[in-house]
Amino acid sequence: MRFVDFLIDSALRRANRRVLNFSEAVEDPVLPRPDPRHRYLLYLHIPFCRVLCPFCSFHRVRFGRDRAEPYFESLRREIRVVSEAGYVFDELYVGGGTPTVMPGELAQTLRTVRELHPVQAVSVETNPDAIESDAIRHLHDAGVNRVSVGVQSFDDALLHEMQRLEPYGSGATIARRLKQARGSFDTLNVDMIFNFPHQAEESLDRDLEILVTEIGADQVSWYPLMTAASTRRTLQKDMGRVDYSRERRLYERIVRRMSDAGYRRDSAWCFSRKPGLVDEYIVDHDEYVGLGSGAFSYLDGSVYASTFSINHYVRLVTSGSTGLTLGRVMTERDRMRYYLLMRLFSGSLDLVTAQEKFGVRFQKTLWPELAALRLVRAIRSDGMTIKLTDSGYYLWVMMMREFFSGVSDLRDEMRHHIADEHAHPADRLAN
Numbered sequence: 001m002r003f004v005d006f007l008i009d010s011a012l013r014r015a016n017r018r019v020l021n022f023s024e025a026v027e028d029p030v031l032p033r034p035d036p037r038h039r040y041l042l043y044l045h046i047p048f049c050r051v052l053c054p055f056c057s058f059h060r061v062r063f064g065r066d067r068a069e070p071y072f073e074s075l076r077r078e079i080r081v082v083s084e085a086g087y088v089f090d091e092l093y094v095g096g097g098t099p100t101v102m103p104g105e106l107a108q109t110l111r112t113v114r115e116l117h118p119v120q121a122v123s124v125e126t127n128p129d130a131i132e133s134d135a136i137r138h139l140h141d142a143g144v145n146r147v148s149v150g151v152q153s154f155d156d157a158l159l160h161e162m163q164r165l166e167p168y169g170s171g172a173t174i175a176r177r178l179k180q181a182r183g184s185f186d187t188l189n190v191d192m193i194f195n196f197p198h199q200a201e202e203s204l205d206r207d208l209e210i211l212v213t214e215i216g217a218d219q220v221s222w223y224p225l226m227t228a229a230s231t232r233r234t235l236q237k238d239m240g241r242v243d244y245s246r247e248r249r250l251y252e253r254i255v256r257r258m259s260d261a262g263y264r265r266d267s268a269w270c271f272s273r274k275p276g277l278v279d280e281y282i283v284d285h286d287e288y289v290g291l292g293s294g295a296f297s298y299l300d301g302s303v304y305a306s307t308f309s310i311n312h313y314v315r316l317v318t319s320g321s322t323g324l325t326l327g328r329v330m331t332e333r334d335r336m337r338y339y340l341l342m343r344l345f346s347g348s349l350d351l352v353t354a355q356e357k358f359g360v361r362f363q364k365t366l367w368p369e370l371a372a373l374r375l376v377r378a379i380r381s382d383g384m385t386i387k388l389t390d391s392g393y394y395l396w397v398m399m400m401r402e403f404f405s406g407v408s409d410l411r412d413e414m415r416h417h418i419a420d421e422h423a424h425p426a427d428r429l430a431n
């Protein structure tokens, strides 16, 4: 790792700890009143997966029908609660876990949102096995525009290490399914991961060829491998030690091949052949409401988190409340930093819009950050817009990796006291 990258990486870890610190959070917060001038995005979290992959630090639990059915029912109830509070949503993003784990329940939930809101765009995450199942028909009939398929790699040895080979099929099978599904939705996104410990550069090159030549994917999101405190040991045991010194080189390889194949960089790690939604919904929307267990919301300068206990979530919603259990007001400086991080992730930040939002204080307050970014030649500005340079794009990959790792550490903390509940599918806490 270049020395400057190492310094930036360490600084980012410290900065994230500050921004994501929930130690002064308020318990059982109430959602703020919606602002009628704002457009909101609705995020729904479906935390169930049939297999728990060793590298994954999302909020996910093993699927069980007896837990998932009441969960979907509660989610629809929670959607009605926030709708009655006056929130209007024009975009919906469903993530997990595996949202398509019960396609019928998901379709019913999407219908509930559509009945209550003028939703223009719907994006749903899924796994490769869903592409050849009824789930795809359900998504199509429910008017889903964008489907994001978690593939991670087409290399069978890596898929085996990830414990995904058996449940989701070989790289060749996944590629064939994706090829067949092309054209079924406005955007078919493929989620990939780079910098697995045993991922050779030749393996990455093969993945790139499959994506751009064989499948011709509409969109590819290339995530750097991210770790969290809870997954670090399992990851190392099952997949090896992560070497960050290779990350920049692998990223540059990806950027070269994707751009040679005619893909545009929509964000530091999302590449598209045509305009469409991107994976990081938080980039496009200043404010969003997250519903479901383990979802986060960002509203009116505050971050909110919903309970990570499925049982607690169902109980809260059944009693007529939302699932929110923690809320933290961010300082103005942290809000500006968050805005800078999210806007520049897409490659550019419009200073006029930033000043409309924060006043002229924006550049004055953030001058140390902006000066440091100029010093390492990560950004350039024409006075109206700040843009990432080529080297700035990689810096932003590191920034977002550290940001999401910080979110995962926060998830770990919030899961800590309900560890038994999530330890085994058969475990049922009577809490």
Ligand code: SF4
Binding pocket: 048, 049, 051, 052, 053, 056, 057, 058, 060, 096, 097, 098, 127, 150
């Ligand atoms: S990577 Fe996807 S399928 Fe695997 S555990 Fe995480 S959310 Fe579930």
